[in-house]
Amino acid sequence: MLKKLKKAALARSLWIYHVAASPCNNCDIEILDLLTPRFDVERFGLLLAASPRHADLLLVTGMVNKKVLDRVLRVYAQIPKPCVVAAVGSCAISGDLFVDSYNFAGPLDKHIPVDVYIGGCPPKPEAMILGVMRAIEKLKKLKDL
Amino acid sequence: MAALERKVIPIGPFHPLQEEAEYFKLTVEGEKVVGLDIQLGYMHRGHEKICEGKTYDQIPFVVERICGICSTSHPFACVQAIEDAAGIEIPPRAAYIRTIVGELERIHSHLLWVGLAGHFLGYNTVWMWAWKYRESVLEISELITGNRNHYAMFKPGGVRRDIEGGMIPPLLQVLDDADKKILMLTKAVLDDPVLHKRLEGVGVLTPEMAVEYSVVGPTARASGLAIDVRKDDPHAAYDWIEWEEIVLHEGDVFAKAKVRLLECLESTKIIRQCVQKLKDLPEGEIDAHMERGPDGEGIGRYEAPRGEVFHYVKGDGSLYPSRYKIRAPSSMNIKSNEVAVLGGSVADAAITLAAVDPCYCCTERIAAFNTKGKLLYTWDDLVKLSQEKTARMGGGS
Numbered sequence: 168m169l170k171k172l173k174k175a176a177l178a179r180s181l182w183i184y185h186v187a188a189s190p191c192n193n194c195d196i197e198i199l200d201l202l203t204p205r206f207d208v209e210r211f212g213l214l215l216a217a218s219p220r221h222a223d224l225l226l227v228t229g230m231v232n233k234k235v236l237d238r239v240l241r242v243y244a245q246i247p248k249p250c251v252v253a254a255v256g257s258c259a260i261s262g263d264l265f266v267d268s269y270n271f272a273g274p275l276d277k278h279i280p281v282d283v284y285i286g287g288c289p290p291k292p293e294a295m296i297l298g299v300m301r302a303i304e305k306l307k308k309l310k311d312l
Numbered sequence: 313m314a315a316l317e318r319k320v321i322p323i324g325p326f327h328p329l330q331e332e333a334e335y336f337k338l339t340v341e342g343e344k345v346v347g348l349d350i351q352l353g354y355m356h357r358g359h360e361k362i363c364e365g366k367t368y369d370q371i372p373f374v375v376e377r378i379c380g381i382c383s384t385s386h387p388f389a390c391v392q393a394i395e396d397a398a399g400i401e402i403p404p405r406a407a408y409i410r411t412i413v414g415e416l417e418r419i420h421s422h423l424l425w426v427g428l429a430g431h432f433l434g435y436n437t438v439w440m441w442a443w444k445y446r447e448s449v450l451e452i453s454e455l456i457t458g459n460r461n462h463y464a465m466f467k468p469g470g471v472r473r474d475i476e477g478g479m480i481p482p483l484l485q486v487l488d489d490a491d492k493k494i495l496m497l498t499k500a501v502l503d504d505p506v507l508h509k510r511l512e513g514v515g516v517l518t519p520e521m522a523v524e525y526s527v528v529g530p531t532a533r534a535s536g537l538a539i540d541v542r543k544d545d546p547h548a549a550y551d552w553i554e555w556e557e558i559v560l561h562e563g564d565v566f567a568k569a570k571v572r573l574l575e576c577l578e579s580t581k582i583i584r585q586c587v588q589k590l591k592d593l594p595e596g597e598i599d600a601h602m603e604r605g606p607d608g609e610g611i612g613r614y615e616a617p618r619g620e621v622f623h624y625v626k627g628d629g630s631l632y633p634s635r636y637k638i639r640a641p642s643s644m645n646i647k648s649n650e651v652a653v654l655g656g657s658v659a660d661a662a663i664t665l666a667a668v669d670p671c672y673c674c675t676e677r678i679a680a681f682n683t684k685g686k687l688l689y690t691w692d693d694l695v696k697l698s699q700e701k702t703a704r705m706g707g708g709s
Contacts, residue, residue: 186326187326187355189354189356189357190355190380191377191378191379191380191383192381193380193383193461193462194380195380196380196461197460197461199443200443200447203439203443203444203447204440204443204444205443229355234353234354234356235325235354235355238325238326242326264362264373264374265357265358267362267365268361269358269361270357270358271358288377288462289380289460289462291460
């Protein structure tokens with residue numbers, strides 16, 4: 168009973184924490200765009216959280232560089248588990264054209280487990296909504312809450 | 313009165329207030345801000361080095377990804393630098409198309425700032441409105457260039473895609489709508505007594521300080537400095553059309569907001585004239601082909617929404633540049649925060665820090681990224697600055 172409630176509560180209204188791990192800003196602006204009237208993801212109960220400790224979904228954008236990596240790991244450690252991590256944009260997924268950069272610390276999934284990959288440079292807001300929906304599905308399927 | 317205890321408020325690196333990762337240390341005495349320490353370097357990606365490993369045709373794609381908001385300004389300056397080095401003249405149609413795309417970007421960038429400023433002040437309605445109107449500009453950009461941001465329109469020698477006849481009526485429609493909405497927003501901002509109270513006299517950057525800190529763009533133009541690359545060093549189609557440079561003298565956050573809103577209206581004016589001129593030029597003549605890599609140096613400047621972008625390229629006749637250098641506007645503007653924020657209250661700090669429209673993605677190309685943030689000023693300098701400011705305001709001691 169409690170488990171069911173927990174699951175419903177978690178999957179019904181995801182709180183998002185957004186980490187800009189050395190992006191070009193574009194994915195970040197598109198994420199903010201999601202909250203504005205045209206796309207309005209708040210209708211799915213999604214809200215931007217002010218602290219990682221309140222978040223269920225971590226959105227990471229950008230190619231993770233060496234300086235920011237430590238902070239990303241710390242933010243991830245602060246999020247109550249279970250949580251879903253989404254890599255937004257080609258940079259977070261693979262490094263994109265920054266693979267050759269001397270400051271590139273490797274793709275995001277090398278450092279923290281990633282559940283959803285949202286590709287594109289930048290991903291269209293529609294793609295991001297789809298990705299978040301996938302994340303919710305994934306949370307619903309989790310057995311060991 | 314007993315001296316208040318000095319406290320440090322850390323803002324960042326990840327803070328709900330900010331889009332990007334940057335780290336401000338505000339030092340406060342009670343409510344009053346007496347010090348600011350800016351630590352950057354969370355966004356360093358090594359663009360200049362990557363550029364040296366790419367061909368001239370590929371470089372616009374790389375510099376485009378310096379910043380998602382100024383994603384036309386950087387390629388604009390970049391292709392100009394390459395053309396300057398190679399000595400290429402671009403066809404007039406390409407010049408007009410470049411101007412149109414550049415100005416579309418300016419409208420959406422300024423609207424974005426107005427929205428965020430509203431958000432920082434607690435006017436979420438302004439945020440939602442501004443971003444709603446911005447959406448139509450993004451859509452027309454998608455129609456013209458194929459993407460909402462990162463347009464990939466520019467190449468050395470011209471542009472990659474033409475603006476066809478069918479695209480013009482929807483473009484004009486969007487401009488008409490944008491004009492109405494921006495006017496409405498401007499009036500709403502200028503008439504609001506609370507916004508007047510909240511923004512007037514806040515975060516003032518005097519003309520002397522503006523010169524001292526070499527600020528550029530709307531930050532400078534709000535402080536009475538008439539600096540605009542589009543007027544001072546005209547390129548593309550800017551000297552073939554009529555438009556005005558917006559200069560205000562107050563230097564406070566209110567003036568910065570006003571400059572941006574009025575510039576949006578100028579931008580729609582510029583685009584309309586360009587579209588008019590496009591009709592007389594034959595379709596398809598958009599590319600003066602660059603046969604081989606330049607041998608020599610070249611510079612390119614463009615007035616990005618935040619100020620002057622400067623690109624330098626040095627070629628040795630091969631396909632790859634031997635040196636690429638970029639200077640973005642925010643690297644000057646951010647430092648001016650140090651004087652703008654001092655002496656104000658903590659409550660005003662957020663909007664003051666945001667008023668220069670800082671773009672850290674653009675800025676962080678400094679080599680000292682791994683020293684865990686460079687201290688720009690020592691504590692004593694800040695105290696001195698703060699005292700100077702107090703003295704200027706007629707108080708102190």
